[in-house]
Amino acid sequence: MARTLLLWLPTQAALSGGGADAAWLRVDDGVIVDSGQDDGWVDAWEKPQDDEADDRLVALAPAADVPLRWRSYPDAAPAQAAAIARVDTLRDSLGDASLLHIVAGQPADAGQAVPVAVTTHAAMAAWTDWLQTQGLVPAAIIPAAATLPPPEPDSLWTAEFGREQILRSDDRSFVSDPELDPLIAAGRTIAPLDADRMREALLLSLSAPPLDLLSGAWQPKRNWAIDPAMMIWMKRLAVALLVVTLLIPILYAIRINADIARADEAAVATAKKAGVTASDAAAAEAELDRRLAAAGGGPLAFSVPASALYDAMRDTPGVALKTLSHRTDGTLSTTLAAPRTEDINAVLLALQAHGYKITAQPMAGTDGTQMATVTVRAVP
Structure with missing residues (x-):
């Protein structure tokens, strides 16, 4: 069973004044099953089944500290519209920009209005500290002003939500003020929002939050847990x-x-x-x-290294054989003569390529030819 605890965060004035009671509401499988205006959420939430993976806590930031505005950019893509909305809202805001926490939602389709919430980093720090004191880790912090649906044309909604009275126009949502509301309405009708419609809008906001204040510098760090x-x-x-x-x-x-x-x-x-x-x-x-x-045959026989020598000399016609002898240990001794040393080297390299061990002693012939005394081991 999917269970959600909806907890209204105290206003900054309440936190600074020491009064920090929070309104709450519990939703099981999309149905509101319990609610209160005190600390009864502790008993409603802290049960053995709270460890289920589908259980989550959603906090609602008060409209007094997080007003909302909708900005329209008909020709911009959703992501571009959200980025432009943040920049425009920051430009229109008063005070030091570094102290403000501005969050824009991303519309589903191009041309839809972008919700933009404005609060301060000090407020976010106070709320997160208060939640930690209660031992709570929220899955999201949604501005309470963002949950009211848009009003009918030429009218405004007013609704008591949590412990606040919120006023919703076509492009703004903020805490109500009896003296300022008629001036803001400018002749438009201010009608109370039907409770059933408010409940439906709230449940829709839980399933698809319009924006989440836990973003940017306040986005929770992901803790990797291994099963x-x-x-x-x-x-x-x-x-x-x-x-x-x-x-x-x-x-x-x-x-x-x-x-x-x-x-x-x-x-x-x-x-x-x-x-x-x-x-x-x-x-x-x-x-x-x-x-x-002993019999003069096998790999130590004369014919084995001699045939390899003759094959190598056949590929180098300029090389001549002067002397040739064979020992019983398989060693073939010979004297080679050629016009150039390179020709003799070609024969020696060919023998080495066949796996024979070669030794060579170069010398010069009396007629100017190049000579070398060579030994060839018969066994590779």
Whole structure:
């Protein structure tokens, strides 16, 4: 159930004089269920169900301290009209502009009149302090003068609202004065506002406030509150994410080790078929390399590095082979000659590109050619 407490704020005169009783009214689901002119709002509001999310407090600022005026700008967009209304009202106001708190509502459509309320920062400070003293936090502070509906043409409304008598013309709303009201009316009829119509206008103002004094410098700071249940879920998700992050590399390492173990077993089984008995793949590979070297074959054989050397020389026709020898450890030794050092370097780079380890000792030939003594490791 949506519950709203409507509390009339004391006037500045009442606050300074020590009398701060406030009129109040309680609305449940759009129906006025209780009201009073004393501190009975405490019992009407402070109930266990007050903690429901739909419950709210709306304060009404007295017309004596917050008069209202409607300004029209037919050719301006709603946001532009509100901005212009604030500037015009500030220009027409008396006193120090820094002491004034001017709030303009924003019309729903272009061409509609803009409600503008004028009060002081001192009044706002007094009201917020009084509300804090009562332990109340209002959802909005609406000028009481803004809740009266516009009168009929060539007439004015007068209504007792809270503890004030308010006068409403077509473009102004302010506290009534018996001596000034006839002068302001200027021959127009001053009629009392029907109670039912006043009640409807009040409920409409609660559902769609024409303006809120809690704006600008007095706009409440938003307090971010995190749902405890959401915090628990966030912590659980964080822990799950951490566990998954750690498990991915662990599972990957386990899979790699399992693949390596299967490959080692296959290597040992293959070596066993070749007559090599070994405890692991490394021992089997070492034994196979030893037997191949003794037999002059395998990766340590002469043909392996020699074919790579011939392929590299084929791409560089200017390079000639002067000497060539091979050792049982797979090292190929050769002497290369070429008209230019760059040609020999091209051969060496080609061998390195195939993964061979190269050493080279440059020297000059007797006929002016460039030469280099080169060793090529047969095993990459």
